[in-house]
Amino acid sequence: MKTFELVAPCHFGLEAVTKKEVIDLGYDITTVTDGRVGFIGDADAICRANIFMRTPERILLKVGSFKAETWEELFQATKKLPWEEYIPVDGSFWVTKASSVKSKLFSTRDIQSIMKKAMVARLGEHFGISQFEEHGAKYPVRVFAYKDEFTVCLDTSGESLHKRGYRLKQGLAPITETLAAALLMQSGWNRDHALVDPMCGSGTFVIEAAMMAANIAPGMDRAFISETWTNFIDKKLWYNAFDEANEMVDNQLLETGMTAEGKKIDIQGYDINPDVIPVARENAERAGVDKIIHLQVRDLADFSHSGKAGYIITNPPYGERIEDKRNLPMLYTELKEAYQSLDSWAMHVITAWEDSEKYLGKADKNRKIYNGMMKTYFYSYTGRMTNQNKPHDFGKKA
Numbered sequence: 001m002k003t004f005e006l007v008a009p010c011h012f013g014l015e016a017v018t019k020k021e022v023i024d025l026g027y028d029i030t031t032v033t034d035g036r037v038g039f040i041g042d043a044d045a046i047c048r049a050n051i052f053m054r055t056p057e058r059i060l061l062k063v064g065s066f067k068a069e070t071w072e073e074l075f076q077a078t079k080k081l082p083w084e085e086y087i088p089v090d091g092s093f094w095v096t097k098a099s100s101v102k103s104k105l106f107s108t109r110d111i112q113s114i115m116k117k118a119m120v121a122r123l124g125e126h127f128g129i130s131q132f133e134e135h136g137a138k139y140p141v142r143v144f145a146y147k148d149e150f151t152v153c154l155d156t157s158g159e160s161l162h163k164r165g166y167r168l169k170q171g172l173a174p175i176t177e178t179l180a181a182a183l184l185m186q187s188g189w190n191r192d193h194a195l196v197d198p199m200c201g202s203g204t205f206v207i208e209a210a211m212m213a214a215n216i217a218p219g220m221d222r223a224f225i226s227e228t229w230t231n232f233i234d235k236k237l238w239y240n241a242f243d244e245a246n247e248m249v250d251n252q253l254l255e256t257g258m259t260a261e262g263k264k265i266d267i268q269g270y271d272i273n274p275d276v277i278p279v280a281r282e283n284a285e286r287a288g289v290d291k292i293i294h295l296q297v298r299d300l301a302d303f304s305h306s307g308k309a310g311y312i313i314t315n316p317p318y319g320e321r322i323e324d325k326r327n328l329p330m331l332y333t334e335l336k337e338a339y340q341s342l343d344s345w346a347m348h349v350i351t352a353w354e355d356s357e358k359y360l361g362k363a364d365k366n367r368k369i370y371n372g373m374m375k376t377y378f379y380s381y382t383g384r385m386t387n388q389n390k391p392h393d394f395g396k397k398a
Contacts, residue, residue, distance in 0.1 A: 001042040002232075005030060006049065007153055008037045008056035012370035013378075014182040018055045021185075025052060035370075038062070043233045046156050046226060047241040051219040054181035054208070057160050060142060060153035061086070069104045069148050071114055078118035078152070084126040086154060088231045090136030093119060096155065100145040111143060115152075137228035158225030165222045166287035167202060174201060175315045175350070177218070179371060180208045183378060186367075187313055187348045191265055194310030198303050198338060200269030203280030203295065205313055210267050210289035214253045217245035257292045266307065270298035300331065303338035311346050312339055318353035332359035339381065347381040 006027075010018040012035045019032055022039045025048060031038035037056070041049065049059045063086065066077035087093050095112040105111060119141075124130055140155045162178040184205065189195055191213035197205040211218065220242060227238050252258070257265050271277055274297045284290040316331060336359060339347045349360065352374055357363060363379035370376070 003040050003042050005062040006041050007060040010056050017182045017185045021053050044237045047237045050224045051241050051245050052217045054218050055178050058157035063152045065151045067148050075114050075118045078115045079122045083119050083122050087139050089127045091139050092134035093139040096140035098143040103145040103148045156226035164218050167283050175204050180204045189311045194266035194307040196268045196312050197314045198270045198300050199314050199316050200271050201276050203269050203283050206267050206269040206293050207284050207287050210292050214250045215248045220245040265292045268294045270296050272299045300334045309344045313348045315350050318351045329359050336360050349379045350376050352376045
């Protein structure tokens with residue numbers, strides 16, 4: 001079967017987690033750059049990567065790359081790409097997004113327009129027509145320009161992969177599903193340990209954790225734009241990948257809350273806001289994991305847990321509104337006290353508040369993570385864990 005170079009855009013600072021996901025799926029890595037992991041895969045890989053990967057924003061198919069410093073060079077280089085190998089005569093195609101960093105060609109609107117014209121010229125010559133009705137399957141193109149080097153890709157996902165389909169409602173400052181999954185993997189948590197988010201909001205961390213625990217593929221209940229690309233992706237490949245995802249689900253765990261070994265899953269989410277817990281419950285129900293998550297209205301100051309070992313992972317407020325900043329020192333102090341009241345636990349906190357360590361204490365690890373354009377910090381506290389309960393490799397499967 002023909003192979004392609006695929007690209008998995010991910011959050012800056014968490015490329016290693018996405019790389020591990022690709023390797024676990026059985027594909028060979030080609031490149032790892034800031035916010036992007038490249039790998040080789042066939043049409044089946046397009047289906048499986050979209051359905052099974054938890055951390056990328058989307059899966060892209062690389063059509064080609066080139067250097068262009070003038071508009072004419074951009075037109076001619078785009079025209080040389082083998083568009084007819086991917087887009088049929090009735091296909092609908094456009095440059096849905098272009099980005100340009102440190103490049104002479106910086107007008108993204110002009111990049112989009114000129115590349116579309118070049119695609120029309122190439123496909124027109126190949127199919128022997130001058131106009132395209134574009135009433136068939138959709139083939140969106142994404143372009144990245146960095147220092148005059150252009151990378152041109154087809155977007156196989158359509159809607160971003162963080163849109164799992166379960167979060168129809170959300171809190172004031174939600175964390176995306178892909179970032180939550182990546183941070184859970186980075187933390188080292190697996191279902192053998194308790195997990196608590198004491199400021200859970202709409203429940204993204206605990207829902208993603210429960211889906212991981214039950215082996216629910218994040219894309220198994222949604223559609224992808226490339227499902228209609230039957231000119232080079234056989235529909236059977238999608239059916240097979242969805243069947244594979246369904247067979248992997250741990251239905252016993254979802255029904256009983258117990259693993260096959262008889263261990264009870266302990267995943268809990270609390271929030272002081274009584275309005276968000278019903279939202280979290282609705283989201284958990286849509287995700288199919290409501291029976292294995294305990295959600296409760298509870299003040300952080302009342303936090304407690306009797307478990308010997310576990311993980312706190314949370315996305316606390318960080319002063320999005322000026323009036324909230326006055327409350328942050330007390331809030332982060334309460335979080336520190338909650339953690340110190342536990343036995344052999346780890347705590348992982350993502351926040352944009354730069355004074356966090358003044359009140360949480362110095363972290364064992366501090367990783368910069370870019371959440372969109374916002375710089376955040378992922379603080380890891382593992383010093384209270386015993387040697388037996390040190391974090392597992394972040395890629396270890398439940």
